[in-house]
Amino acid sequence: METQNIPLVCRHESNTAGRDFVVGDLHGCVDALRYLLREIEFDDTRDRLFSVGDLVDRGSQSEEALALLDKPWFYAVLGNHEEALCLVAEGGMRRSWWHGIGGEWADDLSDETLKEYARRLRTLPLARVVGAGMRRFNIVHAEFFGSDLDLDSGVFTERVRQQMLWGRELALGNGNPVRQAGLSLTYCGHTPMREMGRIGSQVFIDTGAFAVTGKLTITEALTPRAWSVSVETALAEGASHMALP
Incomplete structure (x- = not known):
């Protein structure tokens, strides 16, 4: 895999015209997203939606989730499930391993379609940085140990890159939050939580949308406001007929 041309950190100015939201791991649960966007009265002319990654696998709408990448209001970071898709398309991972984490939905795709998705x-970057100073927040998929300066450098060893995609030290209590000194509020997913919560500098926002007992969560950045819904409830409320912005 060639990484030299992959943007590692993407910067965004503060949103002075509207609101910024962050959504947890979608995992193909686009109907839940449709419902939540209506709930928050999302205005695609002013608001932005940042994704912590893992758009695909496990849920039933992976291709619809990938289509969000073409929306001008949607900004995602690379998740480990997107990494798996890319590795399969590039010949670096067996499909059988991807099946083990929910990649069966792609079995009917042509090789060229899969390569185009890859x-x-x-x-997609590994991290997004929004705003500056007290209004700054970061987005990564799994976890990051270091300061804002370390993140801004965009110089990551392969071990750090893997931790940003797959790491669970902080979530499992094995990572010292002191190692995040100087790191602004950082939204992440990857490890499903019963409820959105903060550990160290990181806000864990993945609440297991694909699971029977899970839900999709959206939060308004830098505020305590959050909204969650299960796929079952969203469908019962007619979400499949709600248009995306």
């Missing part, structure tokens, strides 16, 4: 996903 090319698109390879343009």
Whole structure:
């Protein structure tokens, strides 16, 4: 896998015209997203939605989730499930391993379609930085140990890169939050939580949308406001007929 042309950190100015939201791991649960966007009265002319990654696998709408990448209001970071898709398309991972984490939905896709998805996903950064100073927040998929300066450098060893995609030290209590000194509030997913919560500098927002007992969560950045819904409830409320912005 060639990484030199992959943007590692993407910067965004503060949103002075509207609101910024962050959504947890979608995992193909686009109907839940449709419902939540209506609940928060999302205005696609002013508001932005940042994703902590893992758009695909496990849920039933992976391709619809990938289509969100073409929305001008949607900004994702690379998740480990997107990484798996790319590795399969590039010949670096067996499909059987991807099946083990929910990649069966892609079995009917042509090799060229899968490669096209991989090319698109390879343009996603590992981190997004929004705003500056007291209004700054970061987005990564799994976890990051270091300061804002370390994140801003965009110089990551392969071990750090893997931790940003797959790490669970902090979530499992094995990572010292002191190692995050100087790190602004950082939204992440990857490890499903019963409820959105903060550990160290990180806000864990994945609440297991794909699971029977799980839900999708959206939060308004830098505020305590959050909204959650299960796929079952969203569908019962007619979410499949709600248009995306």
